[in-house]
Amino acid sequence: MTVEIKNIPGQLPAFWDRNVIFFANMHSILYDNIEGLNRLKQQIRGVDTYGGRLIPIINIIFKGDNNLLVLEKPPDQTLLRYFEEDLDLSLPKITILSHSVYDTLHNQADKLIHDEISPTLTMIHQHNATWVDGFVSDSILTNLAKTLNKPTISSLEGSKKGNNKLLLHNSLSEKGFPVFDTLPASSPDDVPSCIATLRKKGYKKAVVKAQIGASGIGMTNLSTNSGNTDSIPDHFFFEGPCMVQGWLDETVANICHMGSPSIQLFLNDSTVSLYDITEQILNADSIHEGNLSPPPYLIKEDLLYEELFRQAAAAGSWLHEQGYRGTASVDFLVVENCGNMEVRVCEINARITGATYPSVIARHFLPHDAWLMRNVRFARPLKDTSLMKMLDQTGYLFHPGMQQGVLPINFNINEDGNVEKGQFLCLAKNLDDCLLILKQIESILPLSWYYDRD
Structure with a gap:
């Protein structure tokens, strides 16, 4: 069916x-x-x-x-x-x-x-x-x-297969979707020959991916010129062969990086719903630090927008076939190649992801508006009550009925009960206002912060 x-x-x-x-x-x-x-x-x-x-x-x-x-x-x-x-x-x-x-x-x-x-x-x-x-x-x-x-809700097999990057890659490749140049490596000893092959194809960098990984674990970037593969630990091969992929960015001729969008999914027994399109905020190592919506370079219903949803539908259908049910995210890379936009699926995360919870909360309170979620680590821990009081007294803390504000989703608490890090959701009519809220909040707090990985 x-x-x-x-x-x-x-x-x-x-x-x-x-x-x-x-x-x-x-x-x-x-x-x-x-x-x-x-x-x-x-x-x-x-x-x-x-x-x-x-x-x-x-x-x-x-x-x-x-x-x-x-x-x-x-x-x-x-x-x-x-x-x-x-x-x-x-x-x-x-x-x-x-x-x-x-x-x-x-x-x-x-x-x-x-x-x-x-x-x-x-x-x-x-x-x-x-x-x-x-x-x-x-x-x-x-x-x-x-x-x-x-x-x-999901079987062990459905959950595990749904998070397997190699299985998804093989399925999309067999169906004729554009995929990354990918070579299998059964052990660290196989990686150098894979790197050499990608170098001959014009890649300056490669990425080694475990079949199942999360939060940057099971992924590492390598120069195709260094030949150094000593940094690849054995746990990358726990589920079987790794994927060694050509890295698409400005180091490849005629390529210009456009963005890293993600489409949020919900799968029940009969339907795959594609309910939000977001942009991943990634650090230099392509590790997730936050999300925003909508991606600023997307125009609704243009060819790029339609292609993202076409590929997300295919990936979501594959995920449904594995037996997975629940929320998920399909992550993409969008590049410009000789003036043409190209879309490739990077992976599916079959779980409540780093984009699920801000998206669900944002769409619950302000459907169709913009939102921005950042992981913020404070220079020194502070009391939760002090933080909430400062946000509330300055008028930034979100309450129902407001058209914009900041909504703290979670606090990462240390052993002393103070906030070391938090996930903060900015809600507004447009992304510029979301970014402005974040900047203004930083100016009112009595200590500095920096953005951290998810």
Whole structure:
């Protein structure tokens, strides 16, 4: 059966008419790749606080008030009050299950759940939501769901295949879509010959990608002239052969980089909805630092716009075939080649992504308007109440009915309970106003900040 495609940019789709126990299993984002996870924890501080981003959107994606959100670390109470009392958002019930305890459920889920050895496990066992879901459907989550006698939104196979870059690349290539020049490498020893082949094709740089990666883990850029492949760790090959791809930018003759757009998807059993088009804000290493919408170089319904949605529909249909259900993002590269625009799919992220939560919140409050989300790390930690008070007293803190403002989505809290980093969503009629809000906020705060990776 052919899945129905709905193009509804700027408005939210009809999300799940289901209730859920949702595990914020951020530490499972690379599934069983422990070495990759250790690298992720080395490079990103406070991974266990990232689940807080889910709090304002779970009851939007899963309709109703019978949802349980299982976080890895307690959320910021000041933000909870802001969401519930000021923004009038319905929030899920929240309980805390550390990643270390979640890990122990792998082989003894039945015993631990039914023995109810902790209040959290008791709450999970007794909660009457019908479905189970998470950032990813890993083996622990699917075992838990089986123990609870509840279905998962996505199967382990659908979740894992849906995040596999090589499978998507092969499918798009077989269907005749433009793809990156790609060579497989089964081990680090294979990479030099792949690099040499790409150098002969005119590439100055190449990228090595693991089949499954996230937040810059499982991806590295190499010069095709250096011949140095010592930096490629074994965890890149955990799922099998890597992809060695030609890097398209101004170092290639006749190429001009235009942008890195992303289309937001929602997949239910019969439909793939394409509900927002965003631009990724990437650092020099192509690691995600934020998002904005709409991409400033796009004109609605021109040829480039239509091509992005055509390829997103194909990628979304492929994702649906894998058995994945839920929110996802299709990431693209757009370049100008000898005056012609070219679009290539980079990857799909089959989960609640770094663009999902700002997009859902923005479209919930101000459909069709502009938004900008940045990850901000402060030069020194500050109290959440002080930060919220400064934003509110200066008139920047968003409240329902306002046409513009800043909406803090999540705070990454240190051991002292202070805000080290946060995700801030600027809402306005156009992107210029979003950027102006961010600039003005920086000027009123008593300490400096810098933009950080997602």
